[in-house]
Amino acid sequence: MKLSGIQAGIAGEYLVAAELSRRGYVASLTLRNTRGIDILASNADATKSVGIQVKTAQGVKPHWMMNKKAELDIAENLFYVFVCLTPSPPAFYVVPRQTVADYVRESHANWLKTPGRKGQPHQDNPVRRFSDLKHKYKDKWDLLGLDKTIP
Numbered sequence: 001m002k003l004s005g006i007q008a009g010i011a012g013e014y015l016v017a018a019e020l021s022r023r024g025y026v027a028s029l030t031l032r033n034t035r036g037i038d039i040l041a042s043n044a045d046a047t048k049s050v051g052i053q054v055k056t057a058q059g060v061k062p063h064w065m066m067n068k069k070a071e072l073d074i075a076e077n078l079f080y081v082f083v084c085l086t087p088s089p090p091a092f093y094v095v096p097r098q099t100v101a102d103y104v105r106e107s108h109a110n111w112l113k114t115p116g117r118k119g120q121p122h123q124d125n126p127v128r129r130f131s132d133l134k135h136k137y138k139d140k141w142d143l144l145g146l147d148k149t150i151p
Helices: 005-022 097-113
Strands: 026-029 039-042 049-057 063-067 078-084 091-096 127-131
Touching: 005 026, 005 039, 005 049, 005 078, 005 091, 049 063, 078 097, 091 097, 097 127
Parallel strands: 049 078
Antiparallel strands: 026 039, 039 049, 063 127, 078 091
16 A cells, blocks of 8 residues: 555654664654654663654665755754665664765765766756665664763
8 A cells, every 4th residue: 555655754753763662762753843853762861862854765675765955964963764664564774864965965966977868967956865775774773872871
């Protein structure tokens, strides 16, 4: 069953919050007016916290559509958790925001340099894409650093 984009996004956020809770972390979904952060997560004693933006795809391949804003590295302690809803159970990819910013900036620049199917130059646009075909970030929950306590 194919969900609407909004339904898939909401499902992804709840799945990430559930997975964080299952792992013993505190996860709070933010209100829609919290720009760039879908979930605030912390360790059980609240000595470490991170902001998470969730991106959800319904396909099997680890590809997610993004926009030009993803090129900006806004702050520390911000992460993306990319979700593939299919196959079941869902797959999670935990990626630092800086890594995503670098990837989308570089891959878009390379796409612009590469001629299109008919040899024409690509036109710049706000669409970006993040992929993790080698599954380097699959289930990398430790990158959140929530298990480390602050001295």
